[in-house]
Amino acid sequence: MSVDFEVSGPVGRITIDRQDRMNALDSAARRRLEGILDEVEQNPEIRVVVLTGAGEKAFCAGADLKEDNGQTGLEYWANYPMRGMSLRPTLTTPVIARVNGLALGGGLELVLGCDIVIAAETARFALPEAKVGRLPLDGGMSLLPRLIPRNVANAMMMTGRMMPADEMVRYGLVNAVVPLDQLDTETDQWVEDLLSCAPLSLRAIKATVRETAHLLPQDAYRMRSDALVAALVSEDSEEGVRAFREKRKPVWKGR
Numbered sequence: 001m002s003v004d005f006e007v008s009g010p011v012g013r014i015t016i017d018r019q020d021r022m023n024a025l026d027s028a029a030r031r032r033l034e035g036i037l038d039e040v041e042q043n044p045e046i047r048v049v050v051l052t053g054a055g056e057k058a059f060c061a062g063a064d065l066k067e068d069n070g071q072t073g074l075e076y077w078a079n080y081p082m083r084g085m086s087l088r089p090t091l092t093t094p095v096i097a098r099v100n101g102l103a104l105g106g107g108l109e110l111v112l113g114c115d116i117v118i119a120a121e122t123a124r125f126a127l128p129e130a131k132v133g134r135l136p137l138d139g140g141m142s143l144l145p146r147l148i149p150r151n152v153a154n155a156m157m158m159t160g161r162m163m164p165a166d167e168m169v170r171y172g173l174v175n176a177v178v179p180l181d182q183l184d185t186e187t188d189q190w191v192e193d194l195l196s197c198a199p200l201s202l203r204a205i206k207a208t209v210r211e212t213a214h215l216l217p218q219d220a221y222r223m224r225s226d227a228l229v230a231a232l233v234s235e236d237s238e239e240g241v242r243a244f245r246e247k248r249k250p251v252w253k254g255r
Helices: 027-041 073-079 106-112 140-147 150-159 165-171 180-195 199-211 217-222 226-232 235-245
Strands: 003-008 011-016 048-053 058-060 095-099 102-104 116-120 124-126 176-178
Touching: 003 027, 011 027, 048 058, 048 180, 058 095, 058 106, 095 106, 095 180, 102 106, 106 124, 106 140, 116 165, 116 180, 124 165, 140 150, 165 176, 176 180, 199 226, 199 235, 226 235
Parallel strands: 011 048, 048 095, 058 102, 095 116, 102 124, 116 176
Antiparallel strands: 003 011
C-alpha cells in the first residue's frame, strides 16, 4: 500500500510509503490519503493523528512528476476539490507532522495542513513548483504567507530554495527540531501532551483557529461553531474542573 494507516487506541498513524519515489504522491496515493482523512473525520475515537513518510530521506517530495494524469495545471486547479490536508476545513482532529526528511511541494503543503510540526535536523522544506512551470496550488500560495513572514514565503515560492529545519523553527512553521534518532521520542511526547487534554476542547480550538483567521478578534469571539458549543456543554468540561479540585487526572469521555 502506498499510504499506510494504523490505529492504536486513540492515535492514528499515516505513513506515506513510496520510498523509491521519495514518498512522492501519484494519483492512487493521493486518493488513498483522501480516503484515510475521510475515515479520520468520521471516527471520533481517533483523537490524534501523526503524519509521516517512510524511511529517513523524505517526508513527501510532493506530486510524482513521472505520472502523466492527462490534466493541464489549469484543469487540476479547476477540478480538484479543496480536500487536501492543508485546505480541508472539516478535519477537526489534531494532526502532528513528523517530518523525517524532505518536505517538497505538495509535501510541504501537507505540513501546512498540520497543527504541530516536529522535524528532524535533516529535514528540508521547499516549494519548487515554479522551477518546473507549476504553482503551489494545494495551499502553498494561500497558507504559507499567513504562517511565516511574507517575504520569506515569497522567496521560497519564487526561488524554490530549500530551507533547513532550524530556520523554519525560527519562522514559526516548525514547533521542534531534534536529531533524527530522537524524532519518535519527541513526537510521542507531543502525542501524550495532546491526549492529556479534553478531545472536544482540542477540536473546538482547532476549528475556531482555522475558521476565524480572516476575522477581527471581536468577530472571531462571537462566532459560535458547532465544535465550540459541543465543548462548552460537554460532560468533559465538568470532569476537567472536578478532577482539578480532586487532585487527580481527568477521565475524558469525549462527550
